[in-house]
Amino acid sequence: MICSMTAFARADRPLEGYGLVWEIKAVNHRYLEISPRLPDALRSLENAVRERCRKALARGKVEVTLRYQQDVSDAALELNEPLVKQLSEISRRVGDLVQHPGQVNPMEILRHPGVLSTRELDVDLLQRESLTLLDEALQALIDTRSREGQQLGKLIEERLDGIITQVEIVKTAVPRIKDAQRERLRSRIQDVIDSPDPDRLEQELVLLAQKMDVDEELDRLLTHVTEVRRILKKGGHIGRRLDFLMQELNREANTLGSKSVDSETTAAAVELKVLIEQMREQIQNIE
Numbered sequence: 001m002i003c004s005m006t007a008f009a010r011a012d013r014p015l016e017g018y019g020l021v022w023e024i025k026a027v028n029h030r031y032l033e034i035s036p037r038l039p040d041a042l043r044s045l046e047n048a049v050r051e052r053c054r055k056a057l058a059r060g061k062v063e064v065t066l067r068y069q070q071d072v073s074d075a076a077l078e079l080n081e082p083l084v085k086q087l088s089e090i091s092r093r094v095g096d097l098v099q100h101p102g103q104v105n106p107m108e109i110l111r112h113p114g115v116l117s118t119r120e121l122d123v124d125l126l127q128r129e130s131l132t133l134l135d136e137a138l139q140a141l142i143d144t145r146s147r148e149g150q151q152l153g154k155l156i157e158e159r160l161d162g163i164i165t166q167v168e169i170v171k172t173a174v175p176r177i178k179d180a181q182r183e184r185l186r187s188r189i190q191d192v193i194d195s196p197d198p199d200r201l202e203q204e205l206v207l208l209a210q211k212m213d214v215d216e217e218l219d220r221l222l223t224h225v226t227e228v229r230r231i232l233k234k235g236g237h238i239g240r241r242l243d244f245l246m247q248e249l250n251r252e253a254n255t256l257g258s259k260s261v262d263s264e265t266t267a268a269a270v271e272l273k274v275l276i277e278q279m280r281e282q283i284q285n286i287e
Helices: 040-056 081-097 106-110 123-192 198-212 215-234 239-259 263-283
Strands: 007-015 018-027 032-037 060-070 077-079 116-118
Touching: 007 123, 018 123, 032 040, 040 060, 040 123, 060 123, 081 106, 123 215, 123 239, 123 263, 215 239, 239 263
Parallel strands: 032 060
Antiparallel strands: 007 018, 018 060, 077 116
16 A cells, blocks of 8 residues: 555544544655644643554654634533522522512522533543544544555556656667667768778777667666566555665666767657656655
């Protein structure tokens, strides 16, 4: 499985009048860099968050943010009924004493300290649920990275097909180019020397052929293409290996360009470099 390093995931869950929300943002990075952002009440979870991220991810710059907020649809208030009854009874007794009985005003009772209280937050429960929800968010992130990684793999495969096409173009053109260069050299020498030494001429032609020989570069290009495909098929944490192979492919393309004596092979070398650079840009985002 190929995984991209760029992804976003979100997981939320209601919990006793509160809402828990995890958001994870990941971008490409040379190593794994984790940046947790936690509420003060849950700051103690930082080590556990880092550990879970390290187990789930290998590379990338990852921002992990947890928020919890009161659910406005659930009035997280508790009524102290015994205190309300006590206050109501006292209010009636006071009315009798002053011989001025009247209806008890509920709003006055609600203003009394202790009648209404906010539901206490169970920190232990919140920590457990937060870590469980984090696992869900990390799995969602991995799934997203996997889907993007599959698309990156397809793009790389298309460029590999393009490299093979260019290699075949050069292989087909090399014999014709060699023959043309041999005839061009013979013609130039004969223009300067009426009766050139056949042995000396043949030595020059051999040296020219050696300088033009690109069979080794073409073979290595195909070998590297095969290796890239093998690594893509194997999957896993392959970004660094692919990056190294891009350097090797680029080196062979440069050598091919430096040996070129024909516009067709020069164009092929340029196209190879374009294809390799396109792959390299995609590989920078592979875990």
